[in-house]
Amino acid sequence: xxxxxVTRHLTLPIxxxxxRALEVGDTVFLSGIIVTGRDAAHKYMIETFIRSSRVPDSExxxxxxxxxxxxxGVIYHCGPVVRQEEDGEWSFVAAGPTTSIREEVxxxxxxxxxxxxxxxxxxxxxxxxxxxxREHGAVYFHAVGGAASLIADAVREVVDVYKxxxxxxxxxxxxxxxxxxxxxxxxxxxxxxxxxxVETASEEALRRLTAG
Amino acid sequence: MSELTESFVGLVRRAxxxxxxxxxxxxxxxxxxxxxxxxxxxxxxxxLENVDIARDNATPICQDTGVPIFYVxxxxxxxxxxxxxxxxxxxxEATEDSYLRPNAVDPVTGRNSGNNLGRGFPTFxxxxxxxxxxxxxLLLKGGGSENVGxxxxxxxxxxxxxxxxxxxxxxxxxxxxxxxxxxxxxxKGCAPGVLGVAIGSDRGxxxxxxxxxxxxxxxDVNPVPALAELEETLLRDANALKIxxxxxxxxxxxxxxxxxxxxxxxxxxxxxIAYNCWALRRATMTVQHGEVSxx
Numbered sequence: 001x002x003x004x005x006v007t008r009h010l011t012l013p014i015x016x017x018x019x020r021a022l023e024v025g026d027t028v029f030l031s032g033i034i035v036t037g038r039d040a041a042h043k044y045m046i047e048t049f050i051r052s053s054r055v056p057d058s059e060x061x062x063x064x065x066x067x068x069x070x071x072x073g074v075i076y077h078c079g080p081v082v083r084q085e086e087d088g089e090w091s092f093v094a095a096g097p098t099t100s101i102r103e104e105v106x107x108x109x110x111x112x113x114x115x116x117x118x119x120x121x122x123x124x125x126x127x128x129x130x131x132x133x134r135e136h137g138a139v140y141f142h143a144v145g146g147a148a149s150l151i152a153d154a155v156r157e158v159v160d161v162y163k164x165x166x167x168x169x170x171x172x173x174x175x176x177x178x179x180x181x182x183x184x185x186x187x188x189x190x191x192x193x194x195x196x197x198v199e200t201a202s203e204e205a206l207r208r209l210t211a212g
Numbered sequence: 213m214s215e216l217t218e219s220f221v222g223l224v225r226r227a228x229x230x231x232x233x234x235x236x237x238x239x240x241x242x243x244x245x246x247x248x249x250x251x252x253x254x255x256x257x258x259x260l261e262n263v264d265i266a267r268d269n270a271t272p273i274c275q276d277t278g279v280p281i282f283y284v285x286x287x288x289x290x291x292x293x294x295x296x297x298x299x300x301x302x303x304x305e306a307t308e309d310s311y312l313r314p315n316a317v318d319p320v321t322g323r324n325s326g327n328n329l330g331r332g333f334p335t336f337x338x339x340x341x342x343x344x345x346x347x348x349x350l351l352l353k354g355g356g357s358e359n360v361g362x363x364x365x366x367x368x369x370x371x372x373x374x375x376x377x378x379x380x381x382x383x384x385x386x387x388x389x390x391x392x393x394x395x396x397x398x399x400k401g402c403a404p405g406v407l408g409v410a411i412g413s414d415r416g417x418x419x420x421x422x423x424x425x426x427x428x429x430x431x432d433v434n435p436v437p438a439l440a441e442l443e444e445t446l447l448r449d450a451n452a453l454k455i456x457x458x459x460x461x462x463x464x465x466x467x468x469x470x471x472x473x474x475x476x477x478x479x480x481x482x483x484x485i486a487y488n489c490w491a492l493r494r495a496t497m498t499v500q501h502g503e504v505s506x507x
Contacts, residue, residue, distance in 0.1 A: 005251060024251075025460075031479065066399060081313060087460060094274075094313075123399065142458060144255050145399075146262070146273065146276075146489060146490065146491050147272075148272060182254070182460075184251045184255065184460060194459075194461060195459060197399065202395055202398070203372055205452050
């Protein structure tokens, strides 16, 4: 059950049907509203919302906004370089992906709780995230490491920011409007991970090349 | 030396916002070799488009502008103290101008200095040469690829999925441990990459010499025939691992392997491997008779 990779343009929010049609190797250009979140953001979502018996009143507004934005949405593992213009508006200067595997302990619950359709990052994630992708209908979108200027260019507008003062600029939830953000599907809803497959194949090649 | 601070800012800007022509050409060649429509081709297209945008906008190619490493070659009558102060002033100014991200973190306090200056930051290597003037080679080395660098001590027994392999104290042993490092890096060093390798020396000298190799033009030929052959073999073998751009699988895992050899102690046989991401940001500035030029 594998076909040649295709290129798709998807607009957020993404439906379950759309995400289940994607396969590893597909190139996707994403447009619409996405939210950045890395280490502090994931820890916060787990502790304050997901595993908490009651969301504190002070965090209720953020929670409702995140529920709205992440439902059939995507979260982007990114610590951007941002600039505040004289009129107070924010803009993204450089916004490449950060390494995703650090969020492996949190991501499956975040996918399930908020109904995410995707996670953008680099380096891929582990078996628990892969399982969550299959069960809940989500994929891992790999952004190109180092493509900071191009991705910043794809960010058309900074819509809002949450928890900036508490977490600092790189760790905050930045709500951004993107246009044709280029990513590649490397973990899909069918249980496939390019990262696992490439590692296994290269291991076999290494064994051959170091024999004798 | 006369006032060179602004010229050094120019050197940093060139390194951060534009790729050397041989590196960019190698990335185009790599793109053309990948299967049409593949993830590998898509990644390389994105990389090449990003390089164009960074050059046009004079913005950093990658947000991780790395640790600036300066190799300075100077005439006998040049004050290295003076050069160091001017380069440091230029690094702070380039950070202020957003060509560099503030990257110098005090490991004791956890504080970022904010201007890329700190103890041992940036990195300097000074060497007097038998010529007029000054040449400054700059490498901006990002953290992702720095993290996948490795140093091996031969003989070495490696393990691949439970099966052992032996790397002896010879060039074939060097080949095996370098391949082991490339395998372990997978796509995490932002492949396709270039390797600088040093054989011999002590542990510290090995890494310095390995990084020096990254300044060699991609198409040069190693003057030591045995090393020239090893470079060719390693490039072919590493690409046979098929890790590919970003670890997506594909034909180009590395687009350069450069190897230097220093004399070693009888008891030691180190292989030091500096992995550089696709964004091999190197630039050179020379000052001859007061004239500044960039290469």
